[in-house]
Amino acid sequence: MNPYWSKRLQHIVPYVPGEQPKDGAYIKLNTNENPYPPSPAVLAAITAAAGTQLRLYPEPECDALRGAIAEYYGLAPQQIFVGNGSDEVLAMAFLAFFSPEDRIAFPAISYSFYPVYADLFAIPYDAVPLREDYTLNVHAFDGAYKGIIFANPNAPTGMALPLVQVESLVAEHPEKLVIVDEAYVDFGAESAAGLVARYPNLLVVQTFSKSRSLAGLRIGFALGQASLIQALDAVKNSFNSYTVDRLAQAGAIAAIKDCTYFEQTRNRIMETRERTADGLKALGFTVLPSKANFVFASHPQRSAAALFTALRQRKILVRYFDKPGIDQFLRITIGTDDEMEALLGALQEILQN
Amino acid sequence: MNPYWSKRLQHIVPYVPGEQPKDGAYIKLNTNENPYPPSPAVLAAITAAAGTQLRLYPEPECDALRGAIAEYYGLAPQQIFVGNGSDEVLAMAFLAFFSPEDRIAFPAISYSFYPVYADLFAIPYDAVPLREDYTLNVHAFDGAYKGIIFANPNAPTGMALPLVQVESLVAEHPEKLVIVDEAYVDFGAESAAGLVARYPNLLVVQTFSKSRSLAGLRIGFALGQASLIQALDAVKNSFNSYTVDRLAQAGAIAAIKDCTYFEQTRNRIMETRERTADGLKALGFTVLPSKANFVFASHPQRSAAALFTALRQRKILVRYFDKPGIDQFLRITIGTDDEMEALLGALQEILQN
Numbered sequence: 001m002n003p004y005w006s007k008r009l010q011h012i013v014p015y016v017p018g019e020q021p022k023d024g025a026y027i028k029l030n031t032n033e034n035p036y037p038p039s040p041a042v043l044a045a046i047t048a049a050a051g052t053q054l055r056l057y058p059e060p061e062c063d064a065l066r067g068a069i070a071e072y073y074g075l076a077p078q079q080i081f082v083g084n085g086s087d088e089v090l091a092m093a094f095l096a097f098f099s100p101e102d103r104i105a106f107p108a109i110s111y112s113f114y115p116v117y118a119d120l121f122a123i124p125y126d127a128v129p130l131r132e133d134y135t136l137n138v139h140a141f142d143g144a145y146k147g148i149i150f151a152n153p154n155a156p157t158g159m160a161l162p163l164v165q166v167e168s169l170v171a172e173h174p175e176k177l178v179i180v181d182e183a184y185v186d187f188g189a190e191s192a193a194g195l196v197a198r199y200p201n202l203l204v205v206q207t208f209s210k211s212r213s214l215a216g217l218r219i220g221f222a223l224g225q226a227s228l229i230q231a232l233d234a235v236k237n238s239f240n241s242y243t244v245d246r247l248a249q250a251g252a253i254a255a256i257k258d259c260t261y262f263e264q265t266r267n268r269i270m271e272t273r274e275r276t277a278d279g280l281k282a283l284g285f286t287v288l289p290s291k292a293n294f295v296f297a298s299h300p301q302r303s304a305a306a307l308f309t310a311l312r313q314r315k316i317l318v319r320y321f322d323k324p325g326i327d328q329f330l331r332i333t334i335g336t337d338d339e340m341e342a343l344l345g346a347l348q349e350i351l352q353n
Numbered sequence: 354m355n356p357y358w359s360k361r362l363q364h365i366v367p368y369v370p371g372e373q374p375k376d377g378a379y380i381k382l383n384t385n386e387n388p389y390p391p392s393p394a395v396l397a398a399i400t401a402a403a404g405t406q407l408r409l410y411p412e413p414e415c416d417a418l419r420g421a422i423a424e425y426y427g428l429a430p431q432q433i434f435v436g437n438g439s440d441e442v443l444a445m446a447f448l449a450f451f452s453p454e455d456r457i458a459f460p461a462i463s464y465s466f467y468p469v470y471a472d473l474f475a476i477p478y479d480a481v482p483l484r485e486d487y488t489l490n491v492h493a494f495d496g497a498y499k500g501i502i503f504a505n506p507n508a509p510t511g512m513a514l515p516l517v518q519v520e521s522l523v524a525e526h527p528e529k530l531v532i533v534d535e536a537y538v539d540f541g542a543e544s545a546a547g548l549v550a551r552y553p554n555l556l557v558v559q560t561f562s563k564s565r566s567l568a569g570l571r572i573g574f575a576l577g578q579a580s581l582i583q584a585l586d587a588v589k590n591s592f593n594s595y596t597v598d599r600l601a602q603a604g605a606i607a608a609i610k611d612c613t614y615f616e617q618t619r620n621r622i623m624e625t626r627e628r629t630a631d632g633l634k635a636l637g638f639t640v641l642p643s644k645a646n647f648v649f650a651s652h653p654q655r656s657a658a659a660l661f662t663a664l665r666q667r668k669i670l671v672r673y674f675d676k677p678g679i680d681q682f683l684r685i686t687i688g689t690d691d692e693m694e695a696l697l698g699a700l701q702e703i704l705q706n
Contacts, residue, residue: 002580004530004554007452014590017413028409037405046403046600052390054569054604056381057562060370084437088593095473099360120448120591177357201357209410216407216599227355237367238473240441246569247399247600251407 008120015116018319027342029333030317032184032294034213034269036336038251039261042214045254046247058246061233065244068253069221073193078226081233082252084243086183086207086220089232090149091117092239093203093222096231097177098123102146107136109325111155111181130154130325134288136161138169141176149179153189156321156331158290160189167192170199177228179203184292186211186266187273193223200225210293211266212255219244219252269293273334279344280332283351298329302351310350316343361473368469371672380695382686383670385537385647387566387622389689391604392614395567398607399600411599414586418597421606422574426546431579434586435605437596439536439560439573442585443502444470445592446556446575449584450530451476455499460489462678464508464534483507483678487641489514491522494529502532506542509674509684511643513542520545523552530581532556537645539564539619540626546576553578563646564619565608572597572605622646626687632697633685636704651682655704663703669696 001010018031037043066080083089094117098104106114108127118125128140134157141148148169153160170178170192182204185191192204203224209215222232236243244252255262277287277295285297298304307330308320319331332343354363371384390396419433436442447470451457459467461480471478481493487510494501501522506513523531523545535557538544545557556577562568575585589596597605608615630640630648638650651657660683661673672684685696 002584003528004450004581005584006448006450007454009449009584009587012587012591014587015594016590017410017594020410020412022412022416031410033410034408036408038407042407043403047400050396050399050403050600054391054395055387055389055566057370057373057384057386057568058571059373059375063375084598085593085595087595091592095359096362097357097359101360116591120588175356213408215410215595218411218595218598228357231355231358231362234362234365234367235473237369238365238469239444240438241368241370242438242440242568242571245437245571245598245601247403248598 008122012116012119015113019317021317025315027316027335027339029335029339029343030319031215032210032292032333033215034210034265034293035334035339036213036265036268038213039255039258041254041258041261042251045250049247049250054246057242058244058249060241062244062249065249065253068256072256073223075196075223076226079196079223079229081222081224081229082244083220083236085209085218086181086205087113088243089205089220089222090179090181092232092235093179093205094118094121094123096235098147100124103144104147104149105141105143105145106149107154109134109154109157111151114149134159138165141169141173145176147177147179148173149181151181151183152192153184153187153290153292155184155292156294156319156326156329157288157296158184158292158294159288160291163190163192167195170195170202174201177201177203179205182206184210187293188270188291196223196225200227203228208252208255212262213265214251214255217248217251219248269334272337272340275337276332276334276340276344279340280347283344283347294331294333296329296331299351304328304330307347307350311343311346314346316346361475365472366469368466372670374670378668380669380688380692382688382692382696383672384568385563385645385686386568387563387618387646388687388692389566389618389621391566392608392611394607394611394614395604398603402600402603407599410595411597411602413594415597415602418602418606421609425609426576428546428549428576429579432549432576432582434575434577434582435597436573436589438562438571439534439558440466441596442558442573442575443532443534445585445588446532446558447471447474447476449588451500453477456497457500457502458494458496458498459502460507462487462507462510464504467502487512491518494522494526498529500530500532501526502534504534504536505545506537506540506643506645508537508645509647509672509679509682510641510649511537511645511647512641513644516543516545520548523548523555527554530554530556532558535559537563540646541623541644549576549578553580556581561605561608565615566618567604567608570601570604572601622687625690625693628690629685629687629693629697632693633700636697636700647684647686649682649684652704657681657683660700660703664696664699667699669699
């Protein structure tokens with residue numbers, strides 16, 4: 001190792017984001033982006049903000065954006081934290097709530113960034129197994145943990161935990177901080193946002209990257225009681241006071257206010273998801289029940305790695321994780337109807353060979 | 354303290370950014386923003402990028418932007434790291450290069466974010482004193498430090514360290530990583546960028562916020578040999594893989610390519626700075642020799658805190674730090690000629706009372 005590197009880098013295996021091909025020739029179903037563009041109101045707001053005022057720092061506290069999010073969820077602005085994508089919000093939450101003296105837990109099959117954050121900040125953790133059917137057993141979190149984090153719907157399975165189970169977990173463990181990562185919740189799962197007012201140990205994290213078509217703009221947020229938000233603010237102001245730029249704040253405000261567009265596009269994606277799942281099943285795939293903008297599918301006779309490669313050769317990108325327990329699955333983002341028909345056609349062709 | 358907060362928050366006093374008033378009635382000389390708007394080419398590039406592609410993640414490695422910065426400085430893209438403002442670049446550098454087992458040093462009077470980063474990541478540090486004339490004695494860094502960080506020009510003094518002294522520091526301490534924070538270097542100081550190819554222990558950090566009028570867009574960068582950049586990449590991909598959004602990347606590329614606009618505006622600011630310094634001296638102020646887009650000024654007969662308040666009452670915002678050694682100074686950002694005339698007029702009026 002380079003002598004100038006920090007010792008903490010010895011123990012880190014960084015997260016590997018999905019491939020972002022530079023040529024536009026691919027049907028891109030690999031990073032759970034939204035196939036529909038952002039609301040026209042978002043583009044108008046950004047264009048309006050792209051003026052001389054860019055010479056000035058953004059609002060450090062994102063007051064207007066926090067107000068808009070608070071209004072949408074029926075919460076107070078003091079219960080909202082905004083960051084540069086939900087990955088940043090999660091990273092700051094690990095710093096704000098967990099330290100090397102603590103132990104935390106998350107599912108062994110889940111968003112693969114969680115163990116990376118924990119390693120970076122030297123936070124001990126247990127990766128608890130899912131059940132054989134890939135459902136989450138909330139009693140796996142019964143141990144002496146300072147914190148629990150899980151994605152709902154889970155990634156990469158797409159499977160959602162019913163809200164009643166989320167609430168029982170939060171209610172039964174008042175000594176634990178529970179972080180529910182709801183990056184995909186808008187595609188049919190039940191959000192825990194409505195529980196925030198009642199539970200001081202609940203933090204809900206969401207993003208504008210998926211259901212609001214703004215992966216390119218980088219906005220994530222957390223909902224929690226004011227004392228939790230204060231901890232996130234303290235971390236932010238010890239790391240980077242101005243994380244969300246002027247254009248992102250302006251665009252995000254427009255996005256959360258355009259409810260009609262949001263409902264239309266997410267409904268369309270959910271409909272396409274159900275049709276895609278049916279099509280995959282007709283081709284012999286096992287498809288986990290998804291409440292996300294992707295499906296997780298496995299074919300009993302074909303290696304997922306081989307299918308991934310064959311699709312890639314046909315210029316269709318999906319995501320394959322070479323990890324125990326999920327290495328026979330493909331994670332397939334829901335695109336437009338045309339894109340999903342192209343995927344199903346390509347798979348049919350590959351399976352016939 | 355809230356029971357859910359991490360223990361590390363017990364020891365943190367977050368950075369306090371300069372006031373960002375929401376009403377536009379102030380002459381704003383308090384956060385070292387550029388008085389001139391960004392280049393028209395920047396606004397055009399942002400408008401062009403504010404389209405349907407915002408649904409897609411940005412280039413995680415910022416390849417095109419790194420290429421443009423590399424070309425500007427005569428370096429290779431592998432020697433460039435880009436982040437969400439230079440504050441984020443600095444925070445990631447603290448994580449990448451220093452750990453709780455190390456000890457680092459920085460000047461006691463300098464950018465007040467350095468001790469905050471160190472506290473957040475539990476990195477022991479010494480804050481070494483400046484000389485009585487506010488110059489930096491590089492031999493103050495002779496101790497057994499793993500890392501050294503200083504701003505050049507220094508903040509809030511504005512005073513620059515000659516490049517020959519920066520080089521001797523880097524050359525004489527090959528065992529130490531030296532971070533030179535050049536946020537203000539474009540306003541007349543000598544950059545260490547040209548030393549990067551020769552010294553594996555040098556990291557130069559710069560920003561688009563000041564000399565390129567883009568505080569509102571959040572882009573900072575680091576220049577260093579590839580092995581240092583790899584460490585920053587490892588941290589970034591363990592914290593937030595997509596820190597710089599699509600619009601920021603597009604705007605920054607246009608900014609660094611518009612050399613003519615950059616030269617015009619920075620030269621104008623340097624000329625205004627010299628006139629402002631002369632005007633302040635004529636009013637009896639002591640003005641430290643500045644190579645930044647601000648001056649640091651003290652009046653022998655008046656309390657700086659009182660001057661700050663009197664200016665604020667006249668709707669002119671400057672920065673006052675209630676800290677030992679500098680609590681008799683005002684830090685005054687260089688605005689337009691008209692703004693600086695208004696400042697000098699207001700000070701003359703205040704001093705006559």
